[in-house]
Amino acid sequence: MENVLEIKGLSKNLGSFRLDKVSFSLPRGYIMGFIGPNGAGKTTTIKLLMNLMHRDGGDIRVFGLDNRHYEKEIKQHIAFVYDESHYYENLSLLDNRRIVARFYRDWDEKAFQQHLRDFDLPPHKKLKNLSRGMRTKFGLAIALSHAAEFLLMDEPTSGLDPVFRSELMDILQQLLVEENKSVLFSTHITTDLERVADYICFINQGRIVLCQSKDEMLQGHVLVKGALEQLSPEAEKMFIGLRKNHYGFEGLSADPRGIRQFFGDGVLLESPGLDEIMVFYVRGHHHV
Amino acid sequence: MNIVISNRSEEPIYHQIYQQLRGAIVREELKAGEPLPSIRGLARDLQVSVITTRRAYDELERDGYIETVAGKGSFVAPQNAELLREKRVNLVEEKLLAIIQEARSLGLSLPELQRIVELLYEEGL
Numbered sequence: 001m002e003n004v005l006e007i008k009g010l011s012k013n014l015g016s017f018r019l020d021k022v023s024f025s026l027p028r029g030y031i032m033g034f035i036g037p038n039g040a041g042k043t044t045t046i047k048l049l050m051n052l053m054h055r056d057g058g059d060i061r062v063f064g065l066d067n068r069h070y071e072k073e074i075k076q077h078i079a080f081v082y083d084e085s086h087y088y089e090n091l092s093l094l095d096n097r098r099i100v101a102r103f104y105r106d107w108d109e110k111a112f113q114q115h116l117r118d119f120d121l122p123p124h125k126k127l128k129n130l131s132r133g134m135r136t137k138f139g140l141a142i143a144l145s146h147a148a149e150f151l152l153m154d155e156p157t158s159g160l161d162p163v164f165r166s167e168l169m170d171i172l173q174q175l176l177v178e179e180n181k182s183v184l185f186s187t188h189i190t191t192d193l194e195r196v197a198d199y200i201c202f203i204n205q206g207r208i209v210l211c212q213s214k215d216e217m218l219q220g221h222v223l224v225k226g227a228l229e230q231l232s233p234e235a236e237k238m239f240i241g242l243r244k245n246h247y248g249f250e251g252l253s254a255d256p257r258g259i260r261q262f263f264g265d266g267v268l269l270e271s272p273g274l275d276e277i278m279v280f281y282v283r284g285h286h287h288v
Numbered sequence: 289m290n291i292v293i294s295n296r297s298e299e300p301i302y303h304q305i306y307q308q309l310r311g312a313i314v315r316e317e318l319k320a321g322e323p324l325p326s327i328r329g330l331a332r333d334l335q336v337s338v339i340t341t342r343r344a345y346d347e348l349e350r351d352g353y354i355e356t357v358a359g360k361g362s363f364v365a366p367q368n369a370e371l372l373r374e375k376r377v378n379l380v381e382e383k384l385l386a387i388i389q390e391a392r393s394l395g396l397s398l399p400e401l402q403r404i405v406e407l408l409y410e411e412g413l
Contacts, residue, residue: 031338170332170335173332173335174332176328176331176338177329178328179328194295195295195335195336196335196336198337198339199339214337214339215300215301215302215339215340271298
């Protein structure tokens with residue numbers, strides 16, 4: 001399978017924060033969710049990927065090409081949507097488009113007009129008068145109008161309502177119907193990804209914790225709830241994260257079979273969501 | 289053909305898709321040679337990941353329900369009549385198994401369960 005993105009041993013020291021030998025890859029034609037708590041290293045990784053920052057070590061290949069030597073070529077085919085808007089506030093959407101379109105060899109005006117209609121964007125309104133969700137959609141309309149094959153989004157849904165977020169997921173899935181398109185999507189709102197993501201890459205404190213298909217990740221973990229008496233030091237070792245209170249415990253394990261053998265029917269077993277997996281990995285064992 | 293996915297079910301989503309497509313094929317709602325929706329189109333329509341639908345299709349192909357032609361898509365495989373009946377019987381067995389487990393958890397004995405089945409079977413006529 002051909003990879004649209006390959007990151008190997010990426011490191012960056014930012015004083016109090018360090019990106020530590022981050023490696024992962026994304027096969028062409030799939031959506032990957034890049035998750036982790038705030039400050040985990042998502043934005044730093046994406047900035048390095050876009051070559052907006054100097055790295056201390058490691059290798060990044062986009063479409064198989066080194067992202068520094070082939071920056072210009074690569075960026076013609078990447079669509080980058082960030083959290084903050086980087087367009088002109090006092091210009092209308094059409095005027096903003098006129099400025100941006102010149103930078104792309106393969107600007108597709110027809111596609112752009114179609115996206116404006118599909119996303120219900122008012123072409124003559126000034127950017128500063130748009131809601132947050134509409135700005136993201138405008139960024140997306142631009143991003144999707146220059147024959148990009150790789151859509152890179154940094155926190156596109158933060159601060160947006162569930163209705164808009166669901167609309168965005170539909171747009172992404174429509175995009176994925178074409179086999180050569182790929183998406184990397186960073187977020188701390190994991191519910192967005194629960195349905196549509198093919199792969200999940202989970203980063204914490206500058207290190208990749210897990211990177212695998214979403215189905216493997218969800219099926220490879222189990223949420224266990226039971227009484228405190230059922231726990232022993234040996235049993236506790238089976239948990240990645242454990243939350244104890246006066247009335248019982250709740251824990252996440254990456255060994256569903258071992259848990260079933262050990263506890264039998266004596267505990268409640270549930271399938272965890274991505275948010276629970278993230279929380280237990282980050283918080284570890286703790287008492288309330 | 290309808291496909292209904294539950295995100296809250298214990299059943300993995302790929303398996304829900306597998307079972308419902310298999311049901312449609314065995315009941316001959318989808319006939320031999322008929323094209324299936326594309327993996328990516330179905331993923332979009334059901335709002336699930338491409339990997340999930342791909343896995344359902346892979347298993348349908350492995351079990352002989354569909355055939356995939358590179359570049360053209362997937363089609364319902366020709367089913368031989370005897371085999372089809374066997375598969376339909378298998379479906380009944382699968383459902384019975386679920387009922388038996390439920391009955392066991394309620395402490396129903398086999399004769400008790402058999403009586404219920406007999407009664408219902410007669411009534412159903």
